[in-house]
């Protein structure tokens with residue numbers, strides 16, 4: 361409950377007008393003085409003054425209002441934080457003055473624009489109270505939810521005090537007394553020994569009274585009054601006393617109720633808080649009615665109606681009209697009784713509507729909060745599903761990447777394996793085609809490759825020649841100088857001959873110490889010239905005597921396709937016939953095939969040749 365200033369009515373009299381003029385003059389003078397004082401106000405000082413005004417706003421309203429006037433009148437630039445703080449205090453002042461329609465938007469602007477979470481929280485708490493008094497209950501309970509939600513994060517003690525106060529107050533008003541008691545107990549624990557203790561105890565007394573558990577002369581009441589007096593909170597002390605008086609009346613202890621009210625009547629007047637003043641009046645009226653003092657009862661009931669806030673229907677107003685109706689009835693004033701009854705019925709209906717509206721708003725706010733919570737939960741679930749989907753997507757991408765990496769690795773291995781296999785194949789093929797000792801083509805490869813080349817040559821209508829040569833008396837070299845020396849001679853001779861041959865010319869070892877050369881595109885004369893060169897190269901193979909004191913020579917047989925045709929076997933046979941002739945003629949020479957098939961036919965086979973020629977010629 362926010363305190364309200366007393367509404368004064370100036371009588372339309374000369375005296376009234378005179379008082380007005382004096383008041384205007386004094387106000388102008390004060391404003392001038394304040395403006396002068398404020399112009400000199402420093403920014404740090406302004407912060408201090410804002411805090412000072414804030415601290416005494418409920419204990420010394422007049423001073424607070426004056427300070428606010430000073431700060432507002434000052435034409436001083438304010439920081440955004442100072443502007444919001446001042447707006448908050450202005451809203452509070454408007455609410456205190458009962459101008460809720462001005463206070464509410466100011467509070468909302470502070471909540472929306474301030475960067476200070478504590479100030480936002482305090483503005484929310486005050487807004488909740490103002491909305492309640494303005495009967496905008498649904499909004500009030502909606503902001504209350506916001507307040508309760510932010511409570512755990514709010515550590516500022518003053519702000520928490522306001523928040524817990526608003527929460528306890530609104531729950532009491534919605535008939536949620538257990539919740540009201542809970543919030544007021546929390547406030548009491550947090551603010552024991554401070555101003556908040558008074559507010560907490562007052563709210564506790566209210567919850568207990570409304571749930572019909574208040575003992576009017578119990579500790580709850582006495583402790584609450586003591587705490588509020590200790591902190592100079594006359595308004596709250598008076599509210600506690602009003603509940604105490606209610607409880608006394610409920611227990612038919614009318615004298616005690618009257619005594620409490622009368623002995624504190626002056627103090628409550630000083631608060632200028634119309635709600636509680638009116639409450640005291642109606643409770644006194646009730647007490648005197650019950651004690652049989654009708655004039656006093658009537659007097660207080662009328663005062664209660666007179667002091668009420670304009671347009672506001674309260675329990676006190678309803679009770680005052682009801683009492684006046686009953687007094688009039690007892691005094692047999694039927695006309696007044698009827699008039700008061702009408703007012704009583706109207707006020708009672710309005711009050712009942714107001715209570716129902718509060719209760720309905722509370723339920724609607726609960727409903728809205730539950731719906732919002734469910735919506736948030738649904739959104740959270742949706743969010744979780746989306747996150748899971750994203751994670752699954754990421755996993756799928758990761759898995760695909762792994763598969764791709766694995767595939768690439770397998771492909772690379774296959775390529776490497778194919779490459780390696782191919783290389784091994786080529787290596788083994790080359791190995792199978794080469795003569796191990798001399799590294800030139802072996803007999804099968806020479807025969808196969810030469811046959812193919814000759815075939816192509818024949819198809820192309822080209823000419824070719826064959827040179828066949830055999831080392832002379834090689835057996836003697838082996839016998840006298842050893843097989844290793846023979847091997848060396850074979851390698852040396854081969855290497856020497858290769859220097860005269862081009863890579864595309866076919867050179868093969870077709871027997872132990874017998875070699876053949878196919879020369880595509882050569883006629884016999886060119887082949888003979890080459891054979892001569894080779895013969896000299898063979899002779900020079902051991903000229904330096906590297907393998908011992910012996911000479912090396914070879915006999916050469918040459919023929920060409922013109923004489924022997926393109927068939928390899930025939931060419932070799934003809935070249936062999938020429939070679940045999942060279943051996944017969946004394947070795948170390950080049951002989952050509954004479955072109956006669958009879959010569960070929962007369963040439964003995966190798967084995968016979970060995971027997972025929974082996975012993976004939978000695979080694980030089």
Ligand SMILES: Nc1nc2c(ncn2[C@@H]2O[C@H](COP(=O)(O)OP(=O)(O)OP(=O)(O)O)[C@@H](O)[C@H]2O)c(=O)[nH]1
Nearest residue numbers: 831832833834835836843846847872873970973974
């Ligand atoms: N060191 C060595 N000797 C071989 C190799 N292949 C064959 N021979 C030898 O070559 C010799 C060939 O001898 P023969 O056929 O009688 O011919 P030759 O002694 O050269 O006499 P002519 O051909 O008549 O001049 C044999 O003693 C074989 O053992 C080989 O790879 N290395």
